[in-house]
Amino acid sequence: MGGRSTVTARVLDVLGAFTADTPQLTLTEISRRTALPLTTAHRLVGELAAWGALERADDGRYGVGLRLWEVGALAPRGLGLRDAAMPYLEDLHEVTRHNVQLAVLDDVEVVYVERLAARDAVSILTRAGSRMPLHATAVGLVLLAFADPDLQERVLAAPLRRFTPMTLCDPDEVRRMLGEVRRTGVAISDRQIELVSQSIGAPVRGPSGEVVAALSIVVPAEGNPHAYVPAVRTAARGIGRALARSN
Amino acid sequence: MGGRSTVTARVLDVLGAFTADTPQLTLTEISRRTALPLTTAHRLVGELAAWGALERADDGRYGVGLRLWEVGALAPRGLGLRDAAMPYLEDLHEVTRHNVQLAVLDDVEVVYVERLAARDAVSILTRAGSRMPLHATAVGLVLLAFADPDLQERVLAAPLRRFTPMTLCDPDEVRRMLGEVRRTGVAISDRQIELVSQSIGAPVRGPSGEVVAALSIVVPAEGNPHAYVPAVRTAARGIGRALARSN
DNA sequence: GGCATCCTTCCGCACAACGGAAGTGTGGTC
DNA sequence: GACCACACTTCCGTTGTGCGGAAGGATGCC
Numbered sequence: 001m002g003g004r005s006t007v008t009a010r011v012l013d014v015l016g017a018f019t020a021d022t023p024q025l026t027l028t029e030i031s032r033r034t035a036l037p038l039t040t041a042h043r044l045v046g047e048l049a050a051w052g053a054l055e056r057a058d059d060g061r062y063g064v065g066l067r068l069w070e071v072g073a074l075a076p077r078g079l080g081l082r083d084a085a086m087p088y089l090e091d092l093h094e095v096t097r098h099n100v101q102l103a104v105l106d107d108v109e110v111v112y113v114e115r116l117a118a119r120d121a122v123s124i125l126t127r128a129g130s131r132m133p134l135h136a137t138a139v140g141l142v143l144l145a146f147a148d149p150d151l152q153e154r155v156l157a158a159p160l161r162r163f164t165p166m167t168l169c170d171p172d173e174v175r176r177m178l179g180e181v182r183r184t185g186v187a188i189s190d191r192q193i194e195l196v197s198q199s200i201g202a203p204v205r206g207p208s209g210e211v212v213a214a215l216s217i218v219v220p221a222e223g224n225p226h227a228y229v230p231a232v233r234t235a236a237r238g239i240g241r242a243l244a245r246s247n
Numbered sequence: 248m249g250g251r252s253t254v255t256a257r258v259l260d261v262l263g264a265f266t267a268d269t270p271q272l273t274l275t276e277i278s279r280r281t282a283l284p285l286t287t288a289h290r291l292v293g294e295l296a297a298w299g300a301l302e303r304a305d306d307g308r309y310g311v312g313l314r315l316w317e318v319g320a321l322a323p324r325g326l327g328l329r330d331a332a333m334p335y336l337e338d339l340h341e342v343t344r345h346n347v348q349l350a351v352l353d354d355v356e357v358v359y360v361e362r363l364a365a366r367d368a369v370s371i372l373t374r375a376g377s378r379m380p381l382h383a384t385a386v387g388l389v390l391l392a393f394a395d396p397d398l399q400e401r402v403l404a405a406p407l408r409r410f411t412p413m414t415l416c417d418p419d420e421v422r423r424m425l426g427e428v429r430r431t432g433v434a435i436s437d438r439q440i441e442l443v444s445q446s447i448g449a450p451v452r453g454p455s456g457e458v459v460a461a462l463s464i465v466v467p468a469e470g471n472p473h474a475y476v477p478a479v480r481t482a483a484r485g486i487g488r489a490l491a492r493s494n
Numbered sequence: 495g496g497c498a499t500c501c502t503t504c505c506g507c508a509c510a511a512c513g514g515a516a517g518t519g520t521g522g523t524c
Numbered sequence: 525g526a527c528c529a530c531a532c533t534t535c536c537g538t539t540g541t542g543c544g545g546a547a548g549g550a551t552g553c554c
Contacts, residue, residue: 007254007511007542008294015300015318023321028531039513042533047255051263052353057323060531064322066353071262072319073376074270075311076304083374086363094341106299106313116333127330129320254511254542275500286544289502307501 010036014044015053015068020130024061077104081213082114084242085204088235089116092217095231099218101126102204102239103139105147108155110140113213135160135174136167138201139214141187145178146203146211152178166191186233187216188225196221200228202236207244215239257283261291262300262315267377271308324351328460329361331489332451335482336363339464342478346465348373349451349486350386352394355402357387360460382407382421383414385448388434389461392425393450399425413438433480434463435472443468447475449483454491462486 017025017033025033031041045062048054052067073079085102093100093116102114109131126132134140134155144152156171168174181187187201201216215236217228264272264280272280278288292309295301299314320326332349340347340363349361356378373379381387381402391399403418415421428434434448448463462483464475 005541006294008258008291009298011255011258012295012298012300015315016298018318018321020321023323023326026531027533037513038532039534040511043511043513044255046533047253048259051256051259053259053262055322055324064318066322066324066351066358068262068315069319069322069324070358070376070378071265071311072316073374074265074267075302075313075316076270077302077313077316079270079375083364090337090340090363093337104313111313111317116337117330128326129317131317252510273500274502284544285501286503287542290542290544293502 010034010040011044011048014041014048015064018064020127024057024063026061030062077113077212080246081204081239081243084246085114085213085215085239088238088242089114089215092215092231092235096217096219096228101139101199101216101218102213103132103137103143103216104213105134105143106131108134108151108158110134110137110143110214112139133161135169136163136189136192138187138189138199138216141177141181141189142201142203142214142216143211144174145181145187163193164191164195166195168192186229187214190225191221198223198225200225200232202229202232204236204243205240212243213239257281257287258291258295261288261295262311265311267374271304271310273308277309324360324459327493328451328486328490331493332361332460332462332486335485335489336361336462339462339478339482343464343466343475348386348446348463348465349460350379350384350390350463351460352381352390353378355381355398355405357381357384357390357461359386380408382416383410383436383439385434385436385446385463386461388424388428388436389448389450389463390458392428392434393458410440411438411442413442415439433476434461437472438468445470445472447472447479449476449479451483451490452487459490460486 013034014030017030027042027045028038030045031038034041045054049056049062052065054062055065056062081104089100089102097118099118100116101112103110103112112126112128112130114128115126132140134144144155156174160169160174162169168177185202188198190198197218198221199216199218201214203211204213204215206212215232217232219225219228260281261277264277274289274292275285277292278285281288292301296303296309299312301309302312303309328351336347336349344365346365347363348359350357350359359373359375359377361375362373379387381391391402403421407416407421409416415424432449435445437445444465445468446463446465448461450458451460451462453459462479464479466472466475
C-alpha cells in the first residue's frame with residue numbers, strides 16, 4: 001500500500017487484495033481495497049487475468065488463478081520443505097488422527113505451510129497459507145524461541161494479542177516460556193488459542209542445525225500433552241534428516 | 248516474452264522466469280530469460296522482493312517468496328479442491344502405498360494440484376504445480392475425455408509428444424481411447440509415460456455433474472491395473488461428495 | 495595487474511500508464 | 525415503460541513514471 005506508487009507496487013497491491021477470508025472479489029471491491037481508481041484496477045486486473053494470475057469466475061468475480069498458484073508452489077520454503085515433510089506428517093496424522101501442522105517463520109508471524117486435518121474437523125482456524133502471531137501457538141513459540149534475539153524483543157515489545165484467558169500476554173511470562181522451550185526442545189500451548197485444544201510443537205532443524213520450521217499437533221484440551229511429545233519430536237527429526245538428504 | 252510491453256506484463260514475465268527446474272535464479276539469468284535489460288530486471292526484482300513476492304537467498308540468487316506462495320494458495324481450484332480431496336488421497340495412499348495424484352485441466356494441459364509420493368520415491372516426474380500434456384497420462388485422458396469437444400480436437404490436431412514406445416501418438420488411437428474412458432469412467436495409461444509404470448485415473452465430479460478434476464494412482468508396470476479401479480473410483484466419488492458438501 | 499562476471503546507482507528523455515468522462519448492460523422499483 | 529442504482533467497459537489527451545545507457549563497485553580467477 002501507500003507511499004510511492006510504482007506500477008509494480010500497484011500490481012502487487014491487487015494481488016494482496018485477495019485474502020483467505022475473501023478469495024473472490026468483484027472488480028469494484030478490488031478497486032476499493034487497493035484504493036485504485038476503477039479504471040486502473042480494471043486494466044491491471046485484465047492484464048493479470050490474461051496471464052493467468054487471476055481467473056474470472058462465472059459470476060464475474062475474480063479469484064487467484066492457477067498460473068499464480070503454480071509459481072507460488074515454487075517457493076523453496078513452501079515446496080521443498082513440504083516435500084520432505086509430507087511423509088512424516090502423514091505418519092503422525094495416521095497414528096494420532098489429530099490435526100498436524102507444519103509452519104515457518106516469516107517476519108514476525110508464523111506461516112502455515114501444510115496442515116493435515118482430522119477427517120471430521122469443523123474448525124478451520126488455520127489452513128495452508130494462513131498466518132498467526134508468534135506468542136500463542138506451539139509452532140510460534142518454537143520458532144520464536146530459536147529465533148534471532150532481536151526478533152524476540154521486537155515481538156515482545158509489541159502488544160500480544162489475547163485469544164483466550166489462557167493466552168500468555170505478558171512479555172515476561174512469554175520469555176520464561178521461551179527459555180523452557182529452548183531447554184526442553186518442545187513447546188506446549190495449553191488452550192492459548194482455543195479453550196478446547198492444546199498443541200505440542202517441536203523444531204525442525206536444517207543441515208547446519210538452525211531451526212528452519214516447526215511441527216505441531218493439535219489435541220483436545222483434556223488429553224495429556226506429554227504423551228505426544230516423543231512422536232512429535234521423532235517426526236520433526238525425521239523431517240530434518242529428509243531435508244538434509246534432499247539438499 | 249511477447250509483443251506489447253506493459254509493466255504488468257514485465258512483472259509477470261519475471262515471475263514466469265521461475266520454473267520447477269530452476270526455482271532459484273541470479274539476476275543476470277532473470278534478465279536473460281525475460282529479455283529485459285539488466286537494469287530493468289534489477290528494479291523489478293527489487294520491488295518484487297520488497298513486497299515478498301521474491302526472496303533473496305544467501306548466495307544472492309532469487310527464489311519465489313512466501314508471500315506469493317500465500318496468495319497462490321488462495322487459488323480456488325488449487326485450495327478448495329485440495330482441502331476436499333486430501334483425506335481421500337491419504338486413504339488411497341495409505342492403503343496402496345503408491346503415488347497418488349490429483350490434477351485439473353488448464354488450457355491444453357494437466358496441472359497437478361497434489362501428489363502424495365511413495366516414501367522412497369526417487370522419480371519426481373510430477374510434483375504439485377507441474378504440467379503434463381493431456382494425451383499420455385491417466386489424469387490427462389480423463390480430463391480430455393470429458394472436456395469440451397472443441398478442446399479435444401484442438402489437442403488432437405497438434406503433434407502428440409512421445410514419451411515411450413507405448414505412448415499413443417496417433418489422434419485416432421487417442422480418440423478411441425477417449426471413447427473407452429467415457430464408457431468405463433476410468434482411464435488406464437499403460438507405460439505411456441515411463442516404461443516401468445502404469446497409472447489408473449478416474450474423474451472427480453462437481454455438484455452439477457461436470458468433471459472438475461481427475462484422480463490417479465501410479466503403480467508398477469507388472470501389476471494388474473484393474474485391481475485398483477474400485478479404490479480409485481471410490482476415492483474420486485468421495486472427493487466429489489466432499490466438494491459438494493463444502494459448496 | 496588485468497580481465498571477466500555479476501550486481502548496483504544515477505539521471506534525462508520518451509512513451510506508456512493514468513484516470514476522468516462517457517457508454518454499455520443488468521436488475522430492481524414504482 | 526420510465527427511472528434509478530450498480531458494476532463494468534471503452535476511449536483518449538496529458539503527464540509523470542518507468543526506461544535503459546553509461547558509469548561505478550564488488551568479487552574472483554589467471
